[in-house]
Amino acid sequence: MTHLVFFCGHAGTGKTTVARKLIGPLMKASGSPFCLLDKDTLYGGYSAAAMAMLTGDPNDRDSPLFLQHLRDPEYRGLLDTARDNLELGIGALVVGPLSREVRERRLFDRAWLGVGAQVALRVVWVYTSEELARQRIVERANPNDAYKLAHWDEYRQRRFMPSGEICDDLLMFDTTAPTSADYEALLARIVGEPRAASTMMPPVPV
Incomplete structure (x- = not known):
């Protein structure tokens, strides 16, 4: 069985950091190969060229x-790339905000994703406080964040915390100050083991 794991959340929450920390332990725990598909890595250059041509601002996202x-x-291409890897027997960790898709629960819709029951599907919502997320965005000084920071009041209207039925099967992960035990517990949930078994998972670097 291959795994399709989404790491979703707003900017500055640490999605890529969490995915990078877990990919090695996840390969060991599952005994399967994985690839890491980060939306910004895959489409950053293309989007920069397109936006530069359209608006003169290559950093507009x-x-x-x-x-x-x-x-x-961008998201459709990201999912298509993940599906190509899954068909080759390679699990995929997909990193991107995907907030609309989480709110509408599309990431649990196998028909919409184009994956069958043989794929283990997990969706992780990575979150922290708005204040800490903004601090991280400022500190990383990525030009792609300039529009967010310049229009923060507008951008923050799109921020939300999943609640109610949206949270069904959603794995919530707080990156405010995660410990090794927190990462191990998340790893155990991704590979389908009960929480009590997390101590038997490969150690996750913090």
Whole structure:
């Protein structure tokens, strides 16, 4: 069985960091190969070129124009790449905000994803406080975040915390100050082991 694991959440929450910490232990725990598919890595250069041509700002990733015309094609390409790997027997860790897809529970819709029952499907929501997320965004000084910071009041309207039925089967992970035990517990849930078995999982570096 191959695994498709999504690491979703708002900017600055630490999605990529969590995925990178878990990929090695996850391969050991499952005995299967995995690839890491980060939306920004896969499509950052393309989107920069497209936005530079359209608006003159290659770092724009949050304006209405980007969200209307480039967001969805990026995600569709990300999912297509994940599916190609799954068909080759390679698990995929997919990193991207995907907040709309989480809210609408599309990531649990196998027909929408185009994956069958032979794929173990997990969705992790990575979160922290708005204040800490903004601090991390400022500290990493990525030009792609310039629009967010310049229009923070507008951007924060898109931030939300899953609740109610949205949280069914959603693995919540707080990155405010995670410990090794927190990572091991998440790893155990991803590979399908009960929480009590997390101590038997390979150690996860913190």
